[in-house]
Amino acid sequence: MWKVILRRILLMIPELVILSLLVFLLAKLMPGDPFTGMVTPQTAPEQIEALRVQSGFYDPWYVQYYNWIVRMFHGDLGMSYQFKTPVGSLILSRMGNTLWLSLMTLILSYALAIPLGLVAGRYENTKLDKGIMIYTFVAYAIPSFVFYLLGVWFFGYKLRLFPTSGSVSVEAVSKVGYFLSRLDHMILPACLMALLSVTAVVQYLRSEVIDNKNQDYVRTAQAKGVTEKKVFTNHIFRNSLLPIAAFLGYSITGLLGGSIFIEQIFNYPGMGLLFMDSIMNRDYSVITDLVLLYGILTLIGSLLSDIILSFVDPRVRIE
Numbered sequence: 001m002w003k004v005i006l007r008r009i010l011l012m013i014p015e016l017v018i019l020s021l022l023v024f025l026l027a028k029l030m031p032g033d034p035f036t037g038m039v040t041p042q043t044a045p046e047q048i049e050a051l052r053v054q055s056g057f058y059d060p061w062y063v064q065y066y067n068w069i070v071r072m073f074h075g076d077l078g079m080s081y082q083f084k085t086p087v088g089s090l091i092l093s094r095m096g097n098t099l100w101l102s103l104m105t106l107i108l109s110y111a112l113a114i115p116l117g118l119v120a121g122r123y124e125n126t127k128l129d130k131g132i133m134i135y136t137f138v139a140y141a142i143p144s145f146v147f148y149l150l151g152v153w154f155f156g157y158k159l160r161l162f163p164t165s166g167s168v169s170v171e172a173v174s175k176v177g178y179f180l181s182r183l184d185h186m187i188l189p190a191c192l193m194a195l196l197s198v199t200a201v202v203q204y205l206r207s208e209v210i211d212n213k214n215q216d217y218v219r220t221a222q223a224k225g226v227t228e229k230k231v232f233t234n235h236i237f238r239n240s241l242l243p244i245a246a247f248l249g250y251s252i253t254g255l256l257g258g259s260i261f262i263e264q265i266f267n268y269p270g271m272g273l274l275f276m277d278s279i280m281n282r283d284y285s286v287i288t289d290l291v292l293l294y295g296i297l298t299l300i301g302s303l304l305s306d307i308i309l310s311f312v313d314p315r316v317r318i319e
Contacts, residue, residue: 078285098270108194113201121209136199162188165267208240253301
């Protein structure tokens with residue numbers, strides 16, 4: 001299996017090359033340039049033109065792409081025109097917030113999705129099952145930004161239960177207070193994201209439970225007089241959960257990329273908010289590096305899902 005994993009990693013190299021080229025070209029096709037926002041009544045046009053020449057803005061696209069790749073291999077991700085800091089340091093300073101928010105959302109999502117999927121599958125076609133299915137259909141259909149805005153308005157402004165912006169309160173000075181403040185700022189966005197992200201797992205797990213209920217080994221256990229509770233716990237429950245592990249890698253990368261809207265609405269200083277701010281300010285160096293990072297995470301998530309599934313289910317082997 002390790003040879004197959006190594007082969008998959010090597011196949012990721014041309015995929016990353018194509019991805020980096022597409023990201024670079026799409027960023028260059030965006031209207032304007034990062035120096036346009038620096039124009040003020042006191043700014044001389046010659047100064048802006050000198051900055052464009054100095055940054056290689058007028059070089060052929062393939063020269064700019066080559067220089068960008070060479071600098072990246074040397075650990076230089078460029079400078080942010082907006083924040084006037086290295087892009088690598090800027091992304092690292094925001095990555096922790098996004099990772100913690102995504103981790104909390106992932107835990108809440110599976111804690112909610114697994115019971116709902118098991119109950120819906122076990123009590124198929126009952127009112128309980130139909131209620132859970134209606135919830136998943138509504139959660140899948142409702143626009144995420146509308147749901148997030150309603151959550152901010154109701155829980156943040158109407159009930160005033162949770163903070164509506166930032167990642168930590170300025171009053172938090174001690175380590176315990178700092179931790180509790182960060183947790184308080186993550187609860188509402190993580191819960192809102194979890195409520196919308198459970199649909200695929202719930203429906204897939206429900207289908208797995210229903211399929212396993214009709215398998216021959218379940219009928220054999222029932223014919224031997226095994227109680228329904230033991231059949232469900234020892235056979236149906238265990239075998240239905242195995243394919244869910246394949247969603248884990250995709251869920252992690254999906255949450256990292258899907259946090260863009262929630263961070264924008266909550267003004268949460270993570271990679272998603274940084275990405276949106278960079279687009280608004282034409283900060284090409286940050287845009288290209290973040291999109292490339294999201295693409296790499298997607299490829300890693302795909303590989304991680306296959307590896308996890310092959311470990312938890314001996315019947316499955318990566319080919």
